[in-house]
Amino acid sequence: MKLHVVPPRTGIEWVRLGLRTFFRQPLALAGxxxxxxxxxxxxxxxxxIGVVIGGLLVPAATLGLMAATAEASRGRFPMPSVLISAFRAGRQRARAMLVLGAIYTTGSIVASGLAALIAGAPQDPQPGQFDASTLLALVLHAPLFLMFWHAPALVHWHGITPAKSLFFSMVAVVRNFGAHVVFSLSWLALFLGAGSLMGxxxxxxxxxxxxQAMMMPVALMLAAMFSCSIYFTFRDSFVSEDVVEAPEQQQAP
Structure with missing residues (x-):
């Protein structure tokens, strides 16, 4: 496995691939x-405990959605069991995924706590608005998002240790920063455009x-499409034969 640096215009290609793959299996991927x-x-x-368990499962759930996209991109129908791919790849990788979950949960709690400590408790803003604490929490979560962008896939498909996967993920995002900026701005434009049209x-x-009633299902559908495009940001950022194999071939029987 080695890092692959891509040009900024690849960000648009990731969006296009995510949309195209979603519409190959829209019912399955949306479901x-x-x-x-x-x-x-x-x-x-x-x-x-719900917040803790939810945080522990974030990396595994992210991997599950990526595995579903990989299946759909190969023309196969992703079954519900693909969501637990992280726990079907053997004890070692399942344990590593839970370690990632523990790190993510701890980091998220620390970031949220620091935001509340610095900016004060959230003031229950009106819908569509963010108070200072919420905005600061998002900023403090940014390093966490960078570290975990590729980490679950690196653990699952490459067998990288949790610590190394976090490091390689951040390096990959930074090295392909231009493509990720184009990717993010393209999705932002799609969300804003769809929201304006529905409004x-x-x-x-x-x-x-x-x-408002029309915006909610559209936003959820766009979020599902966005989740599909994440797989392609990983696939094109690392070069390895393992990535092109079907997810079920990586799983233990």
């Missing part, structure tokens, strides 16, 4: 994403209430 979101919502209702249509047809 898997909604399953993931439902699990997150259910866990979030469990006091204290305009909803406002014309039935007012702000209908506009």
């Amino acid at each position: 898997l994403f909604f399953m993931y979101m439902t699990a997150v919502l259910v866990l979030s209702q469990v006091p204290v 305009l249509l909803g406002g014309i047809l039935g007012g702000p209430g209908l506009a």
